Amino acid sequence: MDQIVDFNPEDFDVTVQPGVTRKGLNHFLKDHGLWFPVDPGADASLCGMTATSASGTNAVRYGTMRENVLNTEIVLADGRIFCTAGNGRRSKKSSAGFNLTNLFVGSEGSLGFITKTTLKIYGIPEMMVSAVCAFPTVKAAVDVCVQVLQSNIPIARIELMDDVAMEMCNNHNKLDYEVAPTLFLEFHGTEESVKSQAKFAAEIADYNGGSQFRWAYETEERNRLWKARHDIYWTVLQSNPGCRAIVTDVCVPITCLPDLIAQTKSDIQQSGIIGPCLGHVGDGNFHTFLVFNPNKPEEFKKAENLASRMANRALDLNGTCTGEHGIGIGKMAYLEKEMGPLGIEIMKSIKRTLDPHWLMNPGKIFSSA
Ligand SMILES: Cc1cc2nc3c(=O)[nH]c(=O)nc-3n(C[C@H](O)[C@H](O)[C@H](O)COP(=O)(O)OP(=O)(O)OC[C@H]3O[C@@H](n4cnc5c(N)ncnc54)[C@H](O)[C@@H]3O)c2cc1C
Incomplete structure (x- = not known):
């Protein structure tokens, strides 16, 4: 499933299957003077990027996957197939009912398989x-x-x-x-x-x-x-042979960012852990790579505690524990704090409706039904 199945250069949209990656799509679009700007660095699949609501370096100008996905084709847990904006629809905007497309963008494979994603594309700047x-x-x-x-x-x-x-x-x-x-x-x-x-x-x-x-x-x-x-x-890992890193991903309102980064750097320095900071600061989003030696449990614990303090600080500043990587299994506890019990219950009830047997990525986002 690696085909570009629909391409409308003059409408600035394209529809791809899960095997098409970001670089592969841009290679194809280049000859038409077009490109897809959402760039997480990695050559991820575009359906995977839809599943995690990826963003990266260009989001400050072009938005994240949430702003760039027009429609998705989904295979539900019971095998039924549907399109989140209606079959074949690719209008730039719609007020037709609930926004099911953005329900699936960022759902991390927990609600259904994304078998096609329809994306906005752009002219390559002069x-x-x-x-x-x-x-x-x-x-x-x-x-x-x-x-x-x-x-x-x-x-x-x-x-x-x-x-x-x-x-x-x-x-x-x-x-x-x-x-x-x-x-x-x-x-x-x-x-x-x-x-x-x-x-x-x-x-x-x-x-x-x-x-x-x-x-x-x-x-x-x-x-x-x-x-x-x-x-x-990769540079951080190769600079610290044998080590691994916890990657943090907090995002806050932009005016809160200077203080948050300053507090985080001071916390890292006091811990003795190596932790470079970098980020998509235009979106208020930054990462730290908290390096630890897997043979030294005390280092892992320190890195984990740092990551936890960072997530809690971001939440206290009305931000999020994850700007672009998703909840996965590592940030479930913070999701509860971020959304509150009713928000979690509503998410779980959507999950139960679409996936009553909890088949789709069980154990991700929520630990239990
Ligand atoms: C070095 C590096 C740097 C990165 N930097 C950034 C960054 O700056 N910004 C950013 O946003 N991300 C970043 N990422 C993460 C990257 O964006 C994700 O890997 C990508 O969004 C997910 O696509 P994937 O093809 O890798 O999916 P996978 O890693 O294979 O899957 C990710 C999740 O999506 C689900 N999934 C995948 N495909 C589908 C599908 N077709 N249908 C339903 N669910 C699916 C999987 O089950 C899983 O839960 C980085 C990754 C790396 C390795």
Whole structure:
């Protein structure tokens, strides 16, 4: 099931089966001057990305899977097949009844199999330019992000890596970036609009003590820069041989982010655990990779406690325990705190209706019926 089953370039939509991956789709779309921008880094399947409501680096401009899925075909637990927006429907908007499409986006395989997903696609911008800028503190970098958004600059990507992540990234990729909290930015548009967006953002960065922007204009150079950013998970593991990492994924309202990251970094430093911080800061979403040696249970416990404190802090700030990775089995306890008992009961009753025998990914999202 690896086919592009429907393609409407002039309507900007495409329908794919589960075997089609993000990179595979973009390879196909490129010849038509189109692309699908949701980019979690990994070459995930588009139905899998629909199942987890993935997002990643471009979401600040183009939205997450929730904003980009128009319809899905579902095989229910009892074998019946239906389309969440109606058979073959692909209109950009609809007010027809409940939004069943977004019930299945992010359902993590717990309600049915997604056998087709219909996606919004976009024209490839005339110009894409990336830049890297270092800051004296994480707070200054995140403040820039907040001010760029408040100034309504239509930034395509704005990603943070802290000093710990930058050092590993430099060593692993033979790069020579400053070892300091750093923003990776990208601007999309016409030549004129990209220049004006970039100039405005550079002024904001300068005002907050940022270094000169280091530009990447050519596709190859931009790809090298984003590959270093995307590979950071593997970089962290390879920099700490034999170790594993707990990956956290909290997301909060953007104005709460500077304090949350500062508190988190201080907590990590006090614990003695290695924990680089990086994030899709334009969405208020950031990750830490809490490194532990699997042969040292006390390290795992410390990492687990750090992750727990981080999730609880995000919830206390009206945020979520997971911005884009999903609940899985690791975040079930936080889901209860996030949704409250009635929210959980409503979710479980939907699950019972669609999957009465609890066949679809049992043990994920909820521990029991
Ligand atoms: C190095 C790395 C970096 C990543 N960075 C990001 C990031 O920045 N942002 C982000 O959002 N994600 C990130 N991810 C996670 C990635 O987005 C997910 O792996 C992806 O969304 C899920 O797609 P998959 O094909 O890998 O699915 P899988 O990992 O195979 O499955 C994920 C879940 O979806 C369910 N599922 C999969 N396919 C279907 C289907 N067809 N129907 C129903 N249920 C299904 C599975 O049962 C499972 O519960 C990263 C992953 C890696 C490895």
